Amino acid sequence: MILAIETSCDDTCAAVVTNAGEVRSNAIASQGLLHERYGGVVPEIASRRHLELIDAITSDALEGAGASLDDVSTVAVTRGPGLIGALLVGLSSAKALAAARGLPLVPVDHLHGHVVASTLWPNPIEPPYLCLVASGGHTFVARVDDPRSYTILGETLDDAAGEAFDKGARLLGLGYPGGPAIDRLARDGDPEAFDFPRSLPAGHSAAGLDFSFSGLKTSLLYRVRDLGEEETDRRRADLAASYQTAIAASLIARLGQAIGQEGVRNVALGGGVAANSLLRASAEELCRDLGVRLWTPPLDLCTDNAAMIAAAARFTEPLRYPDYLDLDAAARLR
Ligand code: KG4
Ligand code: ZN
Secondary structure, eight states, X not given: OEEEEEOSSSEEEEEEEOTTSOEXXXXXXXXXXXXXXXXXXXXXXXXXXXXXXXXXXXXXXXXXXXXXXXGOOEEEEEEESSOHHHHHHHHHHHHHHHHHHTOOEEEEEHHHHHHHGGGSTTSOOOSSEEEEEEOSSOEEXXXXXXXXXXXXXXXXXXXXXHHHHHHHHHHTTOOSSHHHHHHHHHTTSOTTSSOOOOSOOTTSOTTSOOBOOHHHHHHHHHHHHHHHHHHHHHTHHHHHHHHHHHHHHHHHHHHHHHHHHHOOSEEEEESGGGGOHHHHHHHHHHHXXXXXXXXXXXXXXXXXXXXXXXXXXXXXXOBOTTTTTTOOOOSOOO
């Protein structure tokens, strides 16, 4: 069994997954409420909280799997990208666990985790497939021919889709994280009440597979200013619904384009924004229309979690003890 640890941002996560890809446990302690009052993740607070929680979450994961350290054959951990202090807590803890037991350690690319989350049981996707990953820090479409790696076909030129949700929610006076808040509020709003831009900034080719969300966010800022406080308050649900529709439409347009271009029949979603109800429904509709199969992971495998880190560890070269002791975390991997 693989014991995986993930602490790249504000969720302290540990999971136990079999080498075949069966998730035995997937423990997550979300720090969302802790950061809410600051309107976003405060790196120093995140690191300290990881430090307080990591041992308990690791024990939870083992207990939830009905396993002990004796059952663990490999320790996997997110090496990056992410907040460096936060990553270091998970990496140090994983090294200590692995070294104490003389086990191999697998350093995992967090984004590889999002890309291969849908290779887990009970319904693993088969390559070749395309994966749309939309999270708080990244947004891209990747092609996977072999789950050991992935090729990015197009990515965001500015903000990530999750960042657009979080910044939009802030402008609308909603809490952090903004994605779930907008998702909830949008159910009561009119998605066509406001027109938000869905195109790339001038000078960028619409034929490529890149994304852009910064114009959208600026457009919401101006709209909120024009409406004034009282009217914004009254139309909050319409603003949320229209804004969410623009983000989902941009993502779906690129995904459709990628499917047409690559001729691949299997498609997956990944990343926190893949938990969005409109995006999931729109992706289902798109894939039905194009006659391709879609994998939408369960919500707890979309947002940050350690099961996806174990999933990627199955396709990553392990380091033997003691070769990993001087391994460093990396805020960026590319
Ligand atoms: O993948 P993730 O948990 O962390 C990163 O690797 O960034 O993604 C977090 C992002 C946040 O921006 C959050 O607002 C967004 O995912 N998110 C959502 C939803 N749930 C989480 N966005 C839209 N709708 C949701 N239901
Ligand atoms: Zn993530």
